[in-house]
Amino acid sequence: MALVTMRQLLDEAAGGEYGVGAFNVNNLEQVQAIMDAARETESPVIIQASRGARKYANDRFLYHLMEAATEVYPEISVALHQDHGNSPETCRSAIELGFTSVMMDGSLMDDGKTPSDFEYNVRVTREVVEMAHEAGVTVEGELGTLGGIEDDVGSGEVNLTDPDQAVEFVERTGVDALAVAIGTSHGAYKFTKEPDREVLAMHIIEEINQRLPTTHLVMHGSSSVPKELVDIINEYGGKIDPTWGVPVREIQEGIKHGVRKVNVDTDLRLAATGAIRKAFAEDPSEFDPRYYLKPARAAMQEVVEARMVAFGQAGHAKDYDPIPLADMAIRYREQGHSLTVS
Numbered sequence: 438m439a440l441v442t443m444r445q446l447l448d449e450a451a452g453g454e455y456g457v458g459a460f461n462v463n464n465l466e467q468v469q470a471i472m473d474a475a476r477e478t479e480s481p482v483i484i485q486a487s488r489g490a491r492k493y494a495n496d497r498f499l500y501h502l503m504e505a506a507t508e509v510y511p512e513i514s515v516a517l518h519q520d521h522g523n524s525p526e527t528c529r530s531a532i533e534l535g536f537t538s539v540m541m542d543g544s545l546m547d548d549g550k551t552p553s554d555f556e557y558n559v560r561v562t563r564e565v566v567e568m569a570h571e572a573g574v575t576v577e578g579e580l581g582t583l584g585g586i587e588d589d590v591g592s593g594e595v596n597l598t599d600p601d602q603a604v605e606f607v608e609r610t611g612v613d614a615l616a617v618a619i620g621t622s623h624g625a626y627k628f629t630k631e632p633d634r635e636v637l638a639m640h641i642i643e644e645i646n647q648r649l650p651t652t653h654l655v656m657h658g659s660s661s662v663p664k665e666l667v668d669i670i671n672e673y674g675g676k677i678d679p680t681w682g683v684p685v686r687e688i689q690e691g692i693k694h695g696v697r698k699v700n701v702d703t704d705l706r707l708a709a710t711g712a713i714r715k716a717f718a719e720d721p722s723e724f725d726p727r728y729y730l731k732p733a734r735a736a737m738q739e740v741v742e743a744r745m746v747a748f749g750q751a752g753h754a755k756d757y758d759p760i761p762l763a764d765m766a767i768r769y770r771e772q773g774h775s776l777t778v779s
C-alpha cells in the first residue's frame with residue numbers, strides 16, 4: 438500500500454522543487470488513466486474527488502476504486518484528497534471514508550456558490566484543521582475566489598487573493614496548503630485569448646511565496662485546455678467555442694514560486710470526450726462500451742503523463758516511504774501545525 442498524506446507528498450515536492458498534479462476522478466477509467474500515467478512516468482500523484490464525484494460514483498465505490506489503485510500500483514505514492522469540501526461535515530465524512538487529505542473551501546459559503554467573509558473562512562478552516570490533524574490528515578484551505586461556475590463549485594465572481602490576508606489566514610488556521618485565486622476559473626472557458634500577466638496574476642503567487650515560504654501553494658483551475666483536444670471534439674460533431682486555458686509554462690513559473698499542487702480536471706474531460714466522439718464517428722455500428730472507453734482512457738493517460746513530466750513530479754515516485762496517518766497525527770501533536778515532514 439502506498440497511500441500517503443498530501444502533506445508528506447507536498448513537503449517532498451518542496452524539497453525537490455517540483456509540482457504535483459491533482460487529478461479529479463469520478464469513475465474507473467479516470468482512476469486507471471491517472472495511475473497508468475503515474476506508473477509510466479514514475480510519479481507520485483494526488484487523486485481527488487469533488488462532492489459531485491462522491492455523489493455520482495457513491496462514496497463506497499469511489500473509495501474502493503481508489504483503494505484498488507493503491508493495491509494495483511503499490512510502487513506509486515498516492516494521496517486521496519477531498520476537492521472543494523464545502524463544510525466541516527463534508528471533510529469529516531471524507532476523513533471517515535479514509536481520505537488522507539481534505540480541502541475546506543471556506544472562501545464560499547456551504548452552498549459552494551456564495552462568497553463568504555474572511556472570519557467565516559478562518560473559523561470553518563480552523564475547525565477542520567483541528568479535526569483533521571488529530572487524525573494525521575492534511576488540510577488545504579482557499580483564500581480568494583475563482584471565476585466561472587462549474588456545477589456546485591464557484592461563485593462566478595473573481596476575488597484575487599490578498600497577500601496580507603494570506604499571511605493572517607495561514608497563521609490563524611494552520612493549514613498545510615493554501616489555494617490562491619490568481620484569475621483562473623474552473624472548466625473549459627477560462628480566458629477569451631491567450632492570458633498575459635495582467636489577466637493571470639502570477640505576481641500574487643510570487644508575493645505570497647515570499648511572505649509564506651514554507652506554505653504549499655495550490656493552483657486551481659489549472660487545465661490548459663489544449664487546442665488540439667478541443668479541435669478533436671469539434672471535428673467529430675462537438676461544439677466547444679474558442680477558448681484558452683492556463684499555459685503550462687505559467688504553471689511552471691508558479692512551481693518556481695511555491696506552487697506544489699496543481700489541480701487539473703477539465704483537460705481529462707476534454708481528452709475523453711474527443712476520443713469517444715471520434716470512436717463513435719469511426720464505427721457507428723459499435724456498441725460495446727469498451728470500444729470507446731479504451732481510447733478515452735488512453736487519451737486521458739496521455740494528457741496526465743504530459744502534465745506529470747511538465748510539473749516535474751516524474752521520476753519521484755520511489756523517493757520516500759509513506760508515513761502512516763497515526764504517525765502524522767503524533768507529529769502534528771508534538772510539533773504543531775507547521776511541522777516539516779521531509
Ligand code: G3H
Pocket residue numbers: 461487488489490520521587588589590623624702703
Ligand atoms: O472543482 C471543480 C472540479 O473540476 C470538479 O468538478 O464538481 O463537476 O466534479 P465537479
Ligand code: 13P
Pocket residue numbers: 461520521622623624625656657658659660661700701702703704
Ligand atoms: P480545471 O477545471 O481547470 O481542470 O480545474 C480543476 C480544479 O481546480 C479542481 O478543483
Ligand code: ZN
Pocket residue numbers: 521623657658700
Ligand atoms: Zn478547484
